[in-house]
Amino acid sequence: MDKLIKLERQYCARNYHPLPVVLHKGQGVWLWDVDGKRYLDMMSAYSAVSFGHSHPALVAALTEQAQLLAVPSRAFYSDRLGPFLELLCETTGMAKALPMNTGAEAVETALKAARKWGYKVKGIPDGRAEIVVCKGNFAGRTTTIVGFSSEPQYRDGFGPYAPGFVSVPFGDAAALEAAITPHTAAFLVEPIQGEGGIIVPPAGYLAACREICSRHDVLLICDEVQTGLGRTGHLLACQHDGIKPDGLVLGKALGGGLLPVSAFLARHDVMNVFNPGDHGSTFGGNPLAAAVGTAALRLLQEERLAERARAMGSRLLEGLRALRHPAIRAVRGRGLLIGLELDPALLPARLFCERLMVAGILSKETHDTVVRFAPPLVIGPEEIDLALATIGSTLEAAAPMQAPRAADHMIV
Numbered sequence: 001m002d003k004l005i006k007l008e009r010q011y012c013a014r015n016y017h018p019l020p021v022v023l024h025k026g027q028g029v030w031l032w033d034v035d036g037k038r039y040l041d042m043m044s045a046y047s048a049v050s051f052g053h054s055h056p057a058l059v060a061a062l063t064e065q066a067q068l069l070a071v072p073s074r075a076f077y078s079d080r081l082g083p084f085l086e087l088l089c090e091t092t093g094m095a096k097a098l099p100m101n102t103g104a105e106a107v108e109t110a111l112k113a114a115r116k117w118g119y120k121v122k123g124i125p126d127g128r129a130e131i132v133v134c135k136g137n138f139a140g141r142t143t144t145i146v147g148f149s150s151e152p153q154y155r156d157g158f159g160p161y162a163p164g165f166v167s168v169p170f171g172d173a174a175a176l177e178a179a180i181t182p183h184t185a186a187f188l189v190e191p192i193q194g195e196g197g198i199i200v201p202p203a204g205y206l207a208a209c210r211e212i213c214s215r216h217d218v219l220l221i222c223d224e225v226q227t228g229l230g231r232t233g234h235l236l237a238c239q240h241d242g243i244k245p246d247g248l249v250l251g252k253a254l255g256g257g258l259l260p261v262s263a264f265l266a267r268h269d270v271m272n273v274f275n276p277g278d279h280g281s282t283f284g285g286n287p288l289a290a291a292v293g294t295a296a297l298r299l300l301q302e303e304r305l306a307e308r309a310r311a312m313g314s315r316l317l318e319g320l321r322a323l324r325h326p327a328i329r330a331v332r333g334r335g336l337l338i339g340l341e342l343d344p345a346l347l348p349a350r351l352f353c354e355r356l357m358v359a360g361i362l363s364k365e366t367h368d369t370v371v372r373f374a375p376p377l378v379i380g381p382e383e384i385d386l387a388l389a390t391i392g393s394t395l396e397a398a399a400p401m402q403a404p405r406a407a408d409h410m411i412v
């Protein structure tokens with residue numbers, strides 16, 4: 001294990017700080033390291049592995065398609081892309097889709113679509129389009145995207161930043177309205193901020209944003225790369241507010257945990273700004289991605305994973321809320337996207353993740369203070385209860401000095 005960690009550290013750029021575990025195998029909600037130790041995956045590769053590791057239906061779709069045709073490029077039509085995007089559009093209620101690979105690329109696609117729509121349809125003077133974003137956002141790591149991040153580390157050393165972005169507090173619809181000008185093309189928002197720390201906005205926030213955007217002829221674009229496809233207990237997290245966005249960004253789970261598959265979806269008049277040659281991707285929408293994406297969307301419906309996320313999510317959320325420990329500041333989330341916020345003075349989130357790893361649970365901190373619990377949506381009640389028991393006992397053991405009284409200490 002140490003040897004492999006050293007090797008990766010020697011040859012791989014140090015742009016991550018992984019937990020010291022070397023994984024070898026995955027099956028469903030379980031992961032195994034090179035020594036054969038088993039872990040419960042409460043991380044799902046940042047919500048990309050919603051169907052569990054190596055789901056047989058997805059692996060079958062991948063291998064069958066790989067043997068037939070994988071990457072012909074979009075210089076030609078394929079028999080896989082049309083049916084995939086038809087299913088994707090019908091599932092999400094959007095008119096058209098533009099397939100990409102990573103989430104960041106699909107967000108970039110959304111930004112390009114919004115700007116061009118602003119100029120060609122809304123009539124914004126050329127070069128003046130503005131896009132409103134939220135403080136605490138996460139939309140990927142490209143130079144444009146980090147330019148509108150409010151996280152100093154994501155930006156530091158990567159300027160100059162692209163102009164044309166205006167930032168408002170997340171969860172504050174009045175601030176959005178105040179930031180809108182005649183040059184505003186779009187508002188880009190995550191229904192729940194994932195990397196920002198699993199931040200759930202006040203009830204009705206997105207509905208208010210929907211009304212404001214419609215009134216000002218501003219596109220409402222939901223970045224559901226992390227919250228989409230059942231994760232929060234609805235197919236899309238924006239359905240909690242009963243709204244439909246003008247543009248939608250999907251990624252992560254769309255690739256079934258096997259491949260990078262993303263898409264920007266939109267109304268006709270938005271997507272129709274793209275002409276041949278305006279935008280593209282060598283791998284975007286390839287038959288392999290389309291076959292896996294199709295199988296993933298089918299599984300989502302067949303296994304009713306949004307409902308499962310809702311049921312298992314409330315079991316996990318309630319269990320976490322019942323834990324008593326002085327380091328717990330907050331427990332929040334929706335469906336199976338849950339954050340446990342800790343007081344870093346009592347228990348740093350990274351340290352807690354390391355302790356959980358030893359106890360057989362893999363998760364990862366976000367922002368030093370929040371531990372994310374986002375297992376594959378196929379997780380069952382016994383595994384949730386096992387996770388709760390392990391989290392409880394690990395918490396108890398982690399900071400015995402701060403424990404107030406044994407009596408109100410731990411409910412497992």
Ligand SMILES: *Cc1c(COP(=O)(O)O)cnc(C)c1O
Pocket residue numbers: 046101102103104105107138139140141190194195223224225226227251252
């Ligand atoms: C992960 C994420 C992205 C970026 O996806 P990548 O595939 O890592 O480029 C974009 N938006 C949100 C909300 C995300 O969580």
